[in-house]
Amino acid sequence: VHRYAQYITCRMQNCTEATRSKPFPGYIDPDSLIVQDDYVFVQLTSGGRPHYYVSYRRSVFAQMKLPKYSLPKDMHVISTDENQVFAAVQEWNQNDTYNLYISDTRGVYFTLALENIKSSRGLEGNVMIDLYEVAGIKGMFLANKKIDSQVKTFITYNKGRDWRLLQAPDTDLRGNPVHCLLPYCSLHLHLKVSENPYTSGNIASRDTAPSIIVASGNIGTELSDNDISMFVSSDAGNTWRQIFEEEHSVLYLDQGGVLVAMKHTSLPIRHLWLSFDEGRSWSKYSFTSTPLFVDGVLGEPGEETLIMTVFGHFSHRSEWQLVKVDYKSIFDRRCAEEDYRPWQLHSQGEACIMGAKRIYRKRKSEKKCMQGKYAGAMASEPCVCTEADFDCDYGYERHTNGQCLPAFWYNPSSLSKDCSFGQSYLNSTGYRKVVSNNCTDGVREQYTAKPQQCPGKAPHGLRIITSDGKLTAEQGHNVTLMVQLEEGDVQRMIIQVDFGDGIAVSYANLSSTEDGIKHVYQNVGIFRVTVQVENSLGLDSAVLYLHVTCPLEHVHLSLPFVTTKNKEVNATAVLWPSQVGTLTYIWWFGNNTEPLVTLEGSITFTFSVEGMNTITVQVSAGNTILQDTKTIAVYERFQSLRLSFSPNLDEYNPDIPEWRRDVSRVIKRALVEATSISSKHILVAVLPGLPTSAELFVLPCQEATGENKRPAEDLDQISEILIHKLNQNLVQFELKPGVRVLVHAAHLSAVPLVDLTPSHSGSAMLMLLSVVFVGLAVFVIYKFKRKIPGINVYAQMQNEKDQEMVSPVSQRESMPNIPQSELMSPEQLVDEKLDTRPIGSISIAAETQSTKEIPTYVNV
Secondary structure, three states: OOOOEOOOEOOHHHOOOOOOEOOOOOOEOOOOOEEEOOEEEEEEEEOOEEEEEEEEOOOOOEEOEOOOOOOEEEEEEEEOHHHOOEEEEEEOOOOOEEEEEEEOOOOOEEEEEEEEEEEEEOOOOOEEEOEEEOOOOOOOEEEEEEEOOEEEEEEEOOOOOOOEEEOOOOEOOOOOEOOOOOOOOEEEEOOOOOOOOOOOOOEEEEOOEEEEEEEEEEEEOOOOOOOOEEEEEOOOOOOOEEEEOOOEEEEEEHHHOEEEEEEOOOOOEOEEEEEOOOOOOOEEEEOOOOOEEEEEEEEOOOOOOOEEEEEEEOOOOOOOEEEEEEOHHHOOOEOOHHHEEEEEOOEOOEOOEOOEEEEEEEEOOOOOOEOHHHOOOEEEEEOEOOHHHEEEOOOEEEOOOOOEEEOOOOOOOOOOOOOOOOOEEEEOOOEEEOOOOOOEOOOHHHHOOEEEEOOOOOOEEEEEEEOOOOOEEEOOOEEEEEEEEEEOOOOOOEEEEEOOOOOEEEEOOHHHHOOOEEEEOOOOEEEEEEEEEEEOOEEEEEEEEEEEEOOOOEEEEEOOOEEEOOOOEEEEEEEEOOOOOOOEEEEEEOOOOOOEEEOOOEEEEOOOOOEEEEEEEEEEEOOEEEEEEEEEEEEOOOEEEEEEEOHHHHHHOOOOHHHHHHHHHHHHHHHHHHHOOOHHHEEEEEOOOOOOEEEEEEOOOEOOOOOEOOOOOHHHHHHHHHHHHHHOOOOEEEEEOOEEEEEEEEEEEEOOOOOOOOOOOHHHHHHHHHHHHHHHHHHHHHHHOOOOOOOOOOOOHHHHHHHHHHOOOOOOOOOOOOOOOOOOOHHHHOOOOOOOOOOOOEEOOOOOOOOOOOOOOOOO
């Protein structure tokens, strides 16, 4: 099931249909809308590739710019803190990893922060990125990066500008030295955050305790799920200590002044551990007299969080139990100023982080006072800007020497398409300051982009596309064309658009075409849409070949009912409506496994073997394919007889294909009953038009071996019997109670065994010409004297079929209603199925005329 979504905006004070606007003319991908802080994100898919758009503070949407050849398959917005977007992008060559990108303030231009971050799937199939933002310290992240086949944990203090491995503890839990030398060995952490609010994840930190990080992990060459221990850092990830050899849930109480640890186990427990000195030492406490299967732990909200609730059950069959633990009695007083000491945030001794020195207040480890709401206070002092405070700008990459140089795909001299002569733009130095970095002076002026006057530019890189990226449009409906220009002075620019259908428009500037150029094509065809952009410095042009179509509603295959062996037969696909645009015709003959594909709606073919054969035509118009199938009888010799009827039949003739098929079956049954001739010899087809007429075909009957059951001259005897019965008015049928219709014979013709060629005698040719002139005379009389009883000639069946499609004869039909087959299947036409033979040679007709006369054959 295909779903569609549109992005519509309007002001709440006056939100009506008239005031609504659509930033995207087409559809956006369903479920792709994300509204987070000052940003709105949507996704559009075209050409099999996703495209991402962002709106900053509800401004106009802009396409998010990743490095040119990242070619994203998937994107997840990780963070939008401090007016900057962190996005995890899975690129074309990644399967189980994502690259981390960081944007400018508007969320448009993205640069690479870290490659190949490990990812996994959650229980509900959602993507989990191994990236963790440390609470309380802006710009500090932990990430698990995949290097070859190993996963290692990295840390950054400046929003991904620099990353390093974690230094492992010097000693283990028992005080034994740990031999772990960077970069061959380091500490690795599990970074999954629990989706359940009642259970802790693998890592935890709090805004009110900015220096304390608790996580599970291991020491070694890579991250492992074996030998997991618990580690704590009380100096924001610079150094780590091992606190437990098994996984524990850790809860922060008293704004991080107290850490509570509870063992991860499937067995019932009755003890927990408390630490008042940031995890350096732990004390064992009992929280219940009866061991409890713990299902979860929840801390009470509020500034003075000193109460925790443990819930679980005493046995697998018991009810849930809630155990409330209040730690207020542990403290005898509130902390005073002298109970705190200053602590400076640093990264391996470097105090300037994100352009500032930050000093926090931390409770002295020997003090056991209650912190309350005064925890986490901080003082900040700006630092002098250095190269470390700047990241590479969009289109630039950091090389091994530390310099930001243009990527191979980026042209630094390219200007924004919005830059016009007389205006200015910011000429990048290749660097941009990390967002939220507070450094001042130093190299700030040197690395900051400089405003520069826009030089005049001639139009270049002009494109014209449809708003949905397709090359088709529907007749009578709006099509929206978008004009795109890579560069050029947009001031004093003239835009001329020729739609190719005799209509052209002009615009004074590019901004007037931002919402697209709408046009309605009244005719079907391929139109050459031309756009030309010109300013005082030059011009550029572009062409779009637009296919305008209308839906194909019906296909009717027109061909004779019966044909002669080895004679050319013309088949024509008649369409409704007749003009729908560019078409492809696929022809299937009998049991052939390979079709014949043409661009013409008419073909000529021959049959070399007698029998009943089927022909199917499929017409492909855009995404629509319709087909029609007909059956044709092929014989070396057959005779045909035109039938006419008493005038009362015309009163009940609605002139539709279904009625003609049913009446044909009734006439055949009446002929068989009146003459006792086998139904295998008779084929009846009622012809379109009024007065009502029909064609009676007298066919030879074949055995399975292909030999005639009777001599060929029996056709004459059967014809004589039929004509005799018809002339005696012995063939009749009851159309409805009280309405009896008589069937009359009009004209008989026979198919010769050989072709009439110029090598025949002059007398034969003279006789043929005489017959032709007589036939033409009869045809003229038939055309102008249709009401004269007894005058019927061999009509142009194919021509009348086409007339049925183009202009219905009956006023009772508002439009053609043509079935899949005008000719009944062999089972409907005869009592027993005739022998079906393979089809002979087929040749494509050189002409494309919609009608073709079927010659009247005579005995020579």
